[in-house]
Each structure stands twice: as structure tokens, then as C-alpha cells.
Amino acid sequence: MQRLFGMSALSVMLTLAAGAMILSGDRAVGQTNPCASKSVNPGAAKAANPCAPKPAANPCAGKPEVDSKLILRPKATNLAEGNRAQLIKQGQALFNDTKLSTNGMSCMNCHADNANFAASFTTPYPHRMAMAAEKSGVEQVRLDEAIQFCMIVPMQAKPLSWSSRELSALTAYMGELQTAVRKETAGATGSKSANPCAPQAANPCAPKK
Numbered sequence: 351m352q353r354l355f356g357m358s359a360l361s362v363m364l365t366l367a368a369g370a371m372i373l374s375g376d377r378a379v380g381q382t383n384p385c386a387s388k389s390v391n392p393g394a395a396k397a398a399n400p401c402a403p404k405p406a407a408n409p410c411a412g413k414p415e416v417d418s419k420l421i422l423r424p425k426a427t428n429l430a431e432g433n434r435a436q437l438i439k440q441g442q443a444l445f446n447d448t449k450l451s452t453n454g455m456s457c458m459n460c461h462a463d464n465a466n467f468a469a470s471f472t473t474p475y476p477h478r479m480a481m482a483a484e485k486s487g488v489e490q491v492r493l494d495e496a497i498q499f500c501m502i503v504p505m506q507a508k509p510l511s512w513s514s515r516e517l518s519a520l521t522a523y524m525g526e527l528q529t530a531v532r533k534e535t536a537g538a539t540g541s542k543s544a545n546p547c548a549p550q551a552a553n554p555c556a557p558k559k
Contacts, residue, residue, distance in 0.1 A: 416486040420509050421499050429494060430518040437515075441523025444516060451505035457520075460504060464531050472532040493528070494521045 444450060445457045460466050470477050476490040482499045483489055491499065497520050498509040510517040 416482075416499065416502055418486045418488050420502060421482060421486055421488055421491065421495050423492065423495055423498075423512055427512045429521060430513055430515045432515065432518065434522060437519045437522040438526055440515070441519035441521070444520050445523055445527075450501065450516075451507050453506045455505055457500065457505075461527075464527065464534060467531055471528060472535055493524055494518075497521060497524060 448454050448456045450456065468480060470479070475493045475496070478489055479491050479496050479499065481503065482491050482496065485503060486499070488495075488499075494512075494517055497517065501507050501509050510520075
């Protein structure tokens with residue numbers, strides 16, 4: 351009886367040990383393997399690729415905000431003086447000079463053949479310039495201030511020195527250009543009425559909505 355009882359006790363112990371091993375295995379299966387590959391959630395947001403090419407910037411869109419101090423001429427500051435004919439000639443050259451910008455643009459890129467001037471361009475300065483009002487909060491600009499704004503936004507460059515001959519030359523040439531555009535506009539209005547259904551050319555330097 352003792353041997354039979356002893357055998358029964360041994361069997362019970364072996365049975366208990368086997369059960370413990372099975373339970374231990376089940377727990378191991380339920381644990382997460384830190385080295386196992388993780389399944390991909392198809393709906394999860396993907397992190398941005400830091401090496402992906404960035405979309406090209408719109409050279410005419412400009413910066414979200416422009417400090418008005420860079421646009422408005424300081425008080426008691428006058429433009430450089432000089433022979434007007436020479437200033438106009440130099441200004442015309444600068445109007446076509448891409449070296450004024452940091453993005454390869456020139457004034458001519460936006461205003462070839464006197465195009466893309468707002469209707470207000472033909473009115474005497476100072477007047478409202480939509481882009482300057484939107485980007486810097488300046489409601490009225492002089493002609494030289496409008497040039498400074500274009501230097502900063504479409505041209506993406508630093509403003510010219512207020513006393514520089516370059517700014518004076520561009521201002522003189524733009525004044526002549528304004529007179530020419532005014533005459534063209536008056537001639538077109540007198541010769542025929544505008545077609546309200548005609549497609550309008552997009553202004554490459556207009557602010558994006």
C-alpha cells in the first residue's frame with residue numbers, strides 16, 4: 351500500500367509539474383516579443399520624409415508678412431538726385447536686371463510689354479497697392495515705396511538703400527512707364543469698349559488667395 355501510495359503521489363507531482371509547464375508556455379505566447387516585426391496599420395498617418403523634395407516656391411507669392419518699416423520711406427529722407435535722362439536710362443536697365451533679385455527674376459518678368467499693372471497704377475502716387483496692403487498693412491505707398499515692396503516680395507531681395515542711385519533711377523523710369531501705361535489705357539478706352547466676357551490674363555505677381 352505504501353509503494354502504491356508513493357507511486358500515486360509521484361504521479362500527482364509529475365502531473366502538476368506538466369500542468370505548470372503548459373501554463374508557463376501559454377503565458378509566453380501571450381507576451382509581446384520586443385524583437386518581433388510590427389504590423390503596419392494602413393490607416394495610420396505617415397511621418398513626413400525629411401529627404402523628400404519640397405515644392406517649388408511661387409516667386410510672386412512672397413512672404414506671409416512684410417515689415418512696413420522696410421517699405422515706408424523714413425522721414426526727412428530724399429532720393430538721390432541726378433540728370434533725369436540718365437536716371438531713366440539706368441532705371442530701364444535695372445528694370446531688366448535679374449541681379450537685383452535672389453530668385454532670378456527681374457521687374458520685366460511681371461511687367462513685360464507694360465502688362466500686369468493694376469488699374470491703380472495709372473493714378474497719381476501715393477495710392478493703394480493691393481499687394482502691399484495685404485502683405486504689410488500699408489494702405490498707401492509712394493512710387494519708390496512700391497518699388498521697395500516689389501524688391502522684398504516678388505524679387506525676394508533686400509530693399510534698396512533709400513539714398514541709392516539705383517532706387518532713384520528705378521523710380522524715374524517707373525514714372526515714365528506710368529505715363530506710357532496711362533496713355534495706352536486712355537487710348538484703348540477711347541478706341542473701343544472692353545469686352546466683359548474676354549478672358550483675363552493672370553497676373554504672375556498677384557497674391558494667391
